[in-house]
Each structure stands twice: as structure tokens, then as C-alpha cells.
Amino acid sequence: MPNPIKFARSLHAKKPRAMRYATCLAAVIAVVTAVSTMANCGDGINFQPSSYLEGLLSLVGTFAVFWCLLAAVVFLWEPARHIMSSRHDRLIDAAPLSLNGRDVRRLTLVILAAWAIWVIPALPCMTDWDTLHQIAQTTTSAPTYYAARAVSVVIDHKYIDHDPFLTTLVYGAAHDLGQALGDQRIGYGAFVLLQTVLSATVLATTTCYLERLRVPRVLRLAVAVFTCVFVPYARYAADMLKDSLFAPFFLAFLLCYCEAARTRGEFLRRPRNLVATIAFSTLSILTKKVGIYVVVPSLLVLLPLCRPAWGRALVALAVPVALGVVAFPALSYACFDLAPGGRQESLGFTMQQVATVLKYDGDSVSQEDKEVIERIMPIGQVLKVYDPTFIDPTKNLYEWDASSEDVRAYLKAWVRLGLTHPWHYIQSTVKVAGSLFIPSTPIQIPVTSCEEAVPALDGYEGDTGIDTTQPYALKQLNDAASGYYYNTLLQLVPQALKIGTYGGLLPLLALFAALYRRNRSGAVMVPIALASLSMLVCPGAITRYALPLMYATPLMLGLILSPQAPAEGVSSKRG
Secondary structure, rough: OOOHHHHHHHHHHHOOHHHHHHHHHHHHHHHHHHHHHHHHOOOOOOOOOHHHHHHHHHHHHHHHHHHHHHHHHHHHHHHHHHHHHHHHHHHOOOOOOOHHHHHHHHHHHHHHHHHHHHHHHHHOEOOOHHHHHHHHHOEOOOOEEOOOOOOOOOEEEEEOOOOHHHHHHHHHHHHHHHHHHHHOOOOOOHHHHHOOOOHHHHHHHHHHHHHOOOOOHHHHHHHHHHHOOOOHHHHHHEEHHHHHHHHHHHHHHHHHHHHHHHOHHHHHHHHHHHHHHHHHHHHHHHHOHHHHHHHHHHHHHHHHHOOHHHHHHHHHHHHHHHHHHHHHHHHHHHHHOOOEOHHHHHHHHHHHHHHHHHHHHHHHHHHHHHHHOOOOOHHHHHHHHOOOOOOHHHHHOOOOOOHHHHHHHHHHHHHHHHOHHHHHHHHHHHHHHHOOOOOOOOOOOOOOOOOHHHHHHOOOOOOOOOOOOOOOHHHHHHHHHHHHHHHHHHOOOHHHHEEHHHHHHHHHHHHHHHHHHHHHHHHHHHHHHHHHHHHHOOOEEHHHHHHHHHOOOOHHHHHHHOOOOOOOOOOOOOO
């Protein structure tokens, strides 16, 4: 029987650099999977020996499987590239799917046609609880209230900055448009169709952009097919949801970012490209609360990458910060009856970690720390509603009258508990968000217009007047489409429809591919990595939090499938 260790060493000797990257990648995937397995062993936070045994088995098994797969890729990739190399130069600029207006428009129409069977049954819109509250703020007068299923906090203002305020205004405008045309559902349907066209256009442009990364035509066609048949794209495009609006803007920002890095800033010398970069950066900040923590650090990293055009890169950083971080919030508070959204969103993951310590090792927490924590959240109530897999029940009990001094004292107590209970904190985080990074949880698609939740909006002053009811025929089609997805597609291609495939596994593969090739286009992994890390503070393993990374999939596939380092430093004459 051959010795596996000697066999591994022989492979490493033939391609040492590639095998080092393959080994490191397999190790990272194995560690992430093992930690998630340990944290999710049992219904609560589990510290039994069985959890460590399962984690060890997961570590060894996952490493072995991925090491073998990646080793196969390393040694088969070169022959495959040689097979294509004879035709590669001829194919690289051949139609279809070159980066020009004609091919982008054609592919957009093909995507829309493929999505139609999923979008039409969803009309006038799919939506959720958060969106209903955003629309209700437009249709009613003050007071409004913080939307929480466990507790309601009355706010003596018409609007609340709990969700991105720009999206609240957009959804309100869609409602008002429909009302002006005789039925608010017309406005919702018009918004959904525009959002669908926007999503299809950006995804089509991304697929055609792979030409710039010298991805062969046959692989670009494969990515185009994936874009057409990936059901979550179509269903979330038909969803009135802040994440569905943020995702295409974020992908457009990634394209501008990648091209600016690839061309050393030459892309930004053209005024329209600079304006596009500023626009998509600003919109990414304004349509998602975490957008600022992804866009601004990424643009800071872009500055040294664009040294020949550093002035343009500085403008691309400064203007979105001025517009999205300073000007728009200031104007919003000045022009609208707007209340701050509270600190529970930024403190939510810390509250969950503290609640985990109190739940499973509360006796070790000092009375002084408990008094500090009590000023931020009522410990007794928190322990009653605590859910180890979901943050919302905990963060909804945030004390809105807590002062800045209370918050600072709480954060110090949070740090102290973290130093004495690090494993509780790790398990709490992984228990909540781990399934976003490993392929274990299926992708959920929007299936309802949430019409049944409208009567629950009784905390507002007067009738909200919201109507998202679907016509009977469309509702029947929608039920059939949703049933086909859950009963058939999830069974046929389960791993392709797991959140972690796009939230963790694919970004890791793209990151290692970018590091291995050492080309400037790989800089686009900075915002992708930040978006992936931002999921660690998500309230739970919910599909919409990984939606931006799903949209970035064509670009990540381009980084992985590119057979060689792209020609860099010079922007293509087209587009």
C-alpha cells in the first residue's frame, strides 16, 4: 500500500509553491468548518467532550478532502490551460461576451428572459417585515416605532433611521407613485421591475468584464449560464428589500474598484469612469448600514495602488465620504422629522456574546459588571428570550434611554468578560453566523409579499393603508415556483444552493487564487473580504446577509478561472 505521506511530499516537490497555497487553503477551510461544527453541536452552547470529538473529526476529514481536491486542480489546471492555449488568443476578443455595449445589452435581455419565470409570479413584489415598517413611516404621521417582534419602542418622530434612510425614501416614493396611478401595487411592481433590470444589467456587465481578466470565452459562457439559472438572483431582484437594492450597487462598485486597481488608476482618468466610481461608492454607503465599513477602507487601500493617478483616487475616496457620510445624513435630519435608529444594531453582537456568558456561566460574572450590563439590557428578560442562533431577541431589549457613559462602561465590561470567557464569545459568534461561511444552510428565497403581516403594524398612528396583496393567479404561480425551488432544486443541486458556498468557500478560493497569481486585479478581494467579515456581526444565518457576495460570484469566478495574469497597467480601448 502506498505511503500517503510520501505521496504528498512527492506532489509538493513537483509544484512546491502551488501545493503550499493548496495546503494553506485546505487548512483554513478545515479550521473554519471544525470550529463551526463544534459550536453547532447540540441545541445550545455545547461544551461536552462529544463536541470536541466532532470538531476533530471534521478538521481531519475536511482537510483531507479539500487537500486532495485542490491537489487535483493544481496538477490538472496546467494541462487544461495548454489545451485551450492554442485557441485562447483567437477566442479572447471574439464575440459573444466581450465588454461592449452591444454584448452587455444582449446578455441583459437573455438574463431577463431566463428570470421571467421567477420574477413574474412574484409581482407586484416580495417583501418582508422591515420593508413594511419603512413604507408605514411614509404612509402615517408621527409617532412611529422601532420595529421589533418582542418589544415596541414608541418614537415621537415620523421617521426612524433604523434602516438606511435612502431606502425608506425610495420605498415611500414607490408607494406614492402607485397611489397617484390608482393602486399602490403598481408603484411596487414598477420598482421591482426597475430593480430587476438593474440587477440583470450589472451582472451582465460583470460577466462581459471577465474578458478584461482574460477568461476564455467558453468559461465566460459558463458564468453567463450560471447567472441566468441561479434562482436567488431572480427572486431577490423581485424583493423590496434593502439588501436587494444594495447588492447590484455593491457589485458595480467592485467592477470600478477592480478596473481602477488593474490599470493603476488609468480607469479613473476618464471623467465618466470617475463619476461612476463615486456614484456607486456613495450608493453602496447609503443603501446598507455596513456599507461605510466596506467601501471607505477599500478606497483607502486603493490609493497606493493608483499612484500614477493618486489624485483621482483621492477624489474617488473623498467625495463618497462627503456625500454619504456627512452631507446626506445632515440633510436628512434637517429636512425630515427623523430620529436616530439607536445603538442596538452596532451593539447587537456584543449583547449576544454577553448574554451567552450570563446564560451559561452567569455565576462567574461580578455584581459590578451585572449592574453595568443591566443599564444596557434587562438581564432577566434577556435570559428568557435568549436564542443562541439569533441575535434579534437579545438586541431588541436594548435600553433606549442608556446614556453614552452607560455604553462606555458596558463596552469595558464586555472586554473584561471577553478576556475571561473567550470561548463563550467564539461559540456565540459562530453559533449565530457560522452557517454563512460553511456550506451547511440552504439558501432561502423570498416566497411571500408579507400581506399577512400588515395588520400587525398597529403601533402606528392610524391605518397604514399598505396593500401588497398578490392577484390570485399570480399567487398560485408564486406558490408553484417556490414549491419547485424547495422541493426539487434544493434536492438536485444542494451544494450549489448553500449560503456558505458563496459567503465563505468561494471568497476563500478567490482570495488564494489572487494571492497565488499576484496580479493587481486581485485587489478587488479587499472589499469582498470586508463584506464577508461583516457577516460575523449579522443577527443570524439569513440568506440576505450573504446576498452581496452571491452577486460578486461572477467576479470571483473570473479571478479563479483566469488562466494567466491579465495584461495590466493599460485599460482596454472599449468601454
